[in-house]
Structure formats: C-alpha cells, structure tokens
Amino acid sequence: MNRDELIEAGLEAVRAACKVCVRVQADLVNAGTLEKGDKSPVTVADFASQAVVCGILAERCPDLVVVGEEGSEELRTGEHRDLLGRVAVHAGMPAEEAIEAIDRGSFDPATAGDDDPRKDRYWALDPIDGTKGFLRGEQYAVALGLIEGGEVVGGVLGCPNLAVDGQDEPGVVLVAVKGAGAYRHPVEGTDHDPHHGRKIAVSERSVPGVLRVCESVESGHTKQDAAAEVVRMLGVTADPVRMDSQAKYAAVAMGVADAYLRLPTRPGYVERIWDHAAGVAVLEEAGGTVTDVDGRRLDFSKGRGLDNNRGVIATNGPCHAEVVAAVGRALG
Numbered sequence: 001m002n003r004d005e006l007i008e009a010g011l012e013a014v015r016a017a018c019k020v021c022v023r024v025q026a027d028l029v030n031a032g033t034l035e036k037g038d039k040s041p042v043t044v045a046d047f048a049s050q051a052v053v054c055g056i057l058a059e060r061c062p063d064l065v066v067v068g069e070e071g072s073e074e075l076r077t078g079e080h081r082d083l084l085g086r087v088a089v090h091a092g093m094p095a096e097e098a099i100e101a102i103d104r105g106s107f108d109p110a111t112a113g114d115d116d117p118r119k120d121r122y123w124a125l126d127p128i129d130g131t132k133g134f135l136r137g138e139q140y141a142v143a144l145g146l147i148e149g150g151e152v153v154g155g156v157l158g159c160p161n162l163a164v165d166g167q168d169e170p171g172v173v174l175v176a177v178k179g180a181g182a183y184r185h186p187v188e189g190t191d192h193d194p195h196h197g198r199k200i201a202v203s204e205r206s207v208p209g210v211l212r213v214c215e216s217v218e219s220g221h222t223k224q225d226a227a228a229e230v231v232r233m234l235g236v237t238a239d240p241v242r243m244d245s246q247a248k249y250a251a252v253a254m255g256v257a258d259a260y261l262r263l264p265t266r267p268g269y270v271e272r273i274w275d276h277a278a279g280v281a282v283l284e285e286a287g288g289t290v291t292d293v294d295g296r297r298l299d300f301s302k303g304r305g306l307d308n309n310r311g312v313i314a315t316n317g318p319c320h321a322e323v324v325a326a327v328g329r330a331l332g
C-alpha cells in the first residue's frame with residue numbers, strides 16, 4: 001500500500017474513534033461526572049478508541065503494526081470484567097475482539113530484532129491525547145502518525161472539540177501526507193481521500209511581539225513560568241493560551257496560533273512518539289517547523305520515546321529561530 005492509501009485508512013479509523021469519544025464525553029456530561037475525579041469513563045474511552053482504530057487498521061492494512069499508548073493488561077484481569085464490557089459496548093465489538101485489537105498496539109520498535117521488517121513502517125497511536133482535557137469536557141485529540149524509516153511521513157489528527165472558522169459545530173480532522181500538504185476534513189463524512197479536504201496553512205507572522213502562543217493547561221506537562229518569561233522577552237503582551245492535547249499543533253497548523261511551547265518540567269522526562277507524531281506530520285505539511293528546546297529535530301527512530309530530545313517548540317516557521325533563542329535564555 002502506498003502512503004496515500006494508508007492515510008486514507010487512517011482517516012477512516014480516526015473518524016470512527018472520534019465518534020466513540022464524542023459519545024462517551026457526552027455521556028459524561030449527561031451523568032454529571034465531569035470534573036468529579038472519576039477516571040473510569042476516560043479509561044473506557046481510551047481503550048475503546050484504541051480498539052476501534054486498531055480494528056479498522058487491521059482490516060485495511062494488516063501488514064502494519066501499531067505503537068499504541070494503551071495495552072489490554074488491565075482489561076484481562078477478572079476484577080475489570082465490568083470495564084471490559086463497557087469498552088466492548090462503546091467499541092461496538094465483542095470483548096475478545098476488543099482485547100485483540102487493543103493489543104495490536106503493543107509493538108515496540110526498540111526491542112524488535114534488527115531484521116524485523118515491522119520496524120520499517122508502523123503507526124504511532126494516542127487513542128485519546130489530553131485525557132485531562134477530555135475529562136474536563138475540553139480539548140483532546142485522537143492522534144495517529146505514520147512512521148517510515150524512523151521518520152514521520154504522514155498523520156491524522158482528530159480534534160472533536162476544536163472550533164473551526166466557518167463551521168457551526170466544533171470538530172475537525174487534520175490529515176497530512178509528506179510532501180503533499182495538510183488538509184482539514186469534517187469529523188463526519190465518508191470520503192476518506194486525504195486530499196479531498198480543505199488545504200490548511202500556518203500563519204505568516206514573524207514579528208515576535210504579536211505572536212499568539214499556546215501551551216498545556218497542566219502545569220505538570222510544561223514549565224509555564226518559563227513560557228511566561230519567553231513571551232515577555234519576545235515582547236508579547238498576551239499570556240499563552242492554554243489548551244490540552246495535540247489540538248495545540250492543530251491550532252498552529254491552521255494559523256490560529258503561531259507557536260506551541262512545551263518546556264521540560266523536570267530533567268529526564270522523555271516525550272512519547274504518539275504525543276507528537278500526528279501533530280508534527282500535520283504542522284510540517286502546513287508549512288510549520290518543529291524542534292526540541294535545543295533546536296534539534298525530533299528523532300522518531302528511538303522506539304516509543306523521543307530519547308534524543310527534550311521538550312518541544314512548534315511554530316509557523318518564520319518566528320522559529322527567535323522563539324528557540326528566547327526559550328534558551330529563559331531555561332538558562
């Protein structure tokens with residue numbers, strides 16, 4: 001299968017998973033469980049989303065393995081049979097099938113043998129990125145990246161709650177194939193041709209003082225005080241806009257934000273490939289630039305983690321060097 005065909009399958013899979021997530025989040029609102037600290041609904045949605053994506057990919061492109069965030073261990077023990085039942089209902093498949101689908105995501109390129117052909121090309125999947133946002137009824141993403149020879153070559157980024165200009169209802173799925181641009185598609189829809197959407201592009205802003213910066217809502221995920229200093233050094237008067245998940249990559253890719261800062265909170269935290277692969281694919285094809293805080297390209301060839309990088313800086317491109325320099329000064 002060529003990349004276009006793979007990404008077409010990916011778009012179908014991410015759309016189906018988005019619909020599952022939207023339904024679970026609506027149930028949360030109806031049940032009044034939002035923000036009450038009950039983690040179980042999000043767990044159901046994480047597993048169901050991974051089952052749906054992996055199930056569709058298994059059918060459409062059986063040769064490709066998935067590096068997914070979730071595994072079925074928790075669902076296979078007796079005490080969690082109830083959880084498994086709910087996952088199966090939301091995923092729309094029998095329990096055993098859901099477990100099998102989820103475990104298609106357990107591939108680890110770092111431990112596979114040197115001559116294992118599965119290492120050449122695989123998916124990176126975050127079935128729900130931004131689980132904290134999901135629980136708060138805010139932003140989250142279903143993120144699927146395509147990695148070939150250790151490089152991101154395509155991606156599908158579903159953001160069911162992201163408001164989009166000219167659309168009455170929120171929700172968008174961004175799609176990119178390396179070298180062919182980035183496109184936006186509605187969450188609903190049956191035409192999964194990646195290039196049939198509307199072309200998206202980053203902003204052209206380069207004057208530092210007017211940059212629109214975004215960052216995580218969670219202070220544990222990014223050093224917010226350092227980002228405030230970066231913004232101040234650039235002469236920006238507005239505070240960074242806080243948003244959960246890879247929806248931040250989407251905002252920069254669509255030109256509604258200019259920079260996304262993810263500044264390390266502690267030494268030793270290694271970013272996961274599924275937290276960035278889809279976002280990087282979409283943003284780079286929309287014309288943007290992504291590096292770590294030291295200005296190095298993200299290295300997706302190390303397995304499940306971005307072992308050679310720390311933090312992330314994603315921008316529209318024209319302002320990248322200036323932002324990286326300011327981050328360098330703020331982090332000392």
Ligand SMILES: Nc1ncnc2c1ncn2[C@@H]1O[C@H](COP(=O)(O)O)[C@@H](O)[C@H]1OP(=O)(O)O
Nearest residue numbers: 129130216217218220221222244245265269275
């Ligand atoms: N210390 C940390 N630094 C950066 N990212 C983190 C940290 N701890 C968890 N994360 C990850 O941040 C992502 C959410 O980011 P955002 O704040 O942009 O929405 C999650 O995938 C989460 O991973 P996890 O799946 O372990 O919770």
Ligand SMILES: [Mg+2]
Nearest residue numbers: 126129130275
């Ligand atoms: Mg994540």
Ligand SMILES: [Mg+2]
Nearest residue numbers: 069126128129
């Ligand atoms: Mg996740």
Ligand SMILES: [Mg+2]
Nearest residue numbers: 069128130131
């Ligand atoms: Mg998680």
